[in-house]
Amino acid sequence: MKRFYLLSVLLLITAVISYSQDKIYKRDHSVIECVITEVGIEEIKYYLSPDEIRNSPTFSIPVSQVSRIVLSNGREMTFKDPLQDESLYSEDRSHALKLHFLSALTEHLGFTYEKSIKPGRSFETELGLIGIGFNTDDYNRSQGAYVSSGYKFIRTPDFYTSHMKYAHLLKGSYIKPQIILSVYQNEYDNDFFFGSGVTTRRIKRDVVAGALLLNFGKQIIYDNAFLIDYSVGIGYGFSNLKNDELDGGDVNDFRAFHYGFIAGDSNSPIAVNARLKIGLLLK
Secondary structure, three states: OHHHHHHHHHHHHHHHHHOOOEEEEEOOOOEEEEEEEEEOOOEEEEEOOHHHOOOOOOEEEEHHHEEEEEOOOOOEEEOOOOOOOHHHHOOOOOEEEEEEOOHHHHOEEEEEEEEEEEOOEEEEEEEEEEOOOOOOOOOEEEEEEEEEEEEEEEOOOOOOOOOOOOOOOOOEEEEEEEEEEEEEEEEEEEEEEEOOEEEEEEEEEEEEEEEEEEEEEEEEEEOOOEEEEEEEEEEEEEEOOOHHHHOOOOHHHOOOEOOOOEEOOOOOOEEEEEEEEEEEEEO
């Protein structure tokens, strides 16, 4: 009797093993239970059941439609979209330090640090030191700083082919939502009539300005070492300068240029900026 039970158990295990199937998990979340015969670079070949191995044609499915497969022995293989597979970008430098190339011409120095988050996405932060650089207006000077942060969405290709990937993690056209805050002290000479003459008074004021911008740009990478990044942005801006400062006839009373961007008054709160950056890629 014991031999009979032992033989029955062995036959049952053999039957289960012989009919155990592999599983193909598709990207649309459906599952194909089958017997996989070949896993290639472009496609996976399979039969729907062990009985069909000799009696039916072979089915195939493109690898691009498959997220993973689980073999009958428990082994699992995953398949990633080449455009998003981080292992394919292991040689790309994923950090960059940039200089705002023309910023010194407008009384400040601007710097940007960029870090890749994943293929097609990166984070940027900016620092501008106001009061450093060339100033062509001796009657109007400022000192302070601006900071900003933004998140880049790098454009994906208009069409897709098998094994397509980005040329570089940080390369390509992009859009970037950006928030920026500028805080500085501004000094300027204000001329006013006193009696029969003109008196000049030096005025100091603290300026706080900010903007929410949407930037459109393109970044070019050279030899995984050097980059050029250019962009323009438009959005909404504000400052603590009031409309009544427009009265009096002195154009210096109201400032539209806040170093990181240009913004109108409360009646026209449009903000714009433009950037030309050069930089080095870091590992």
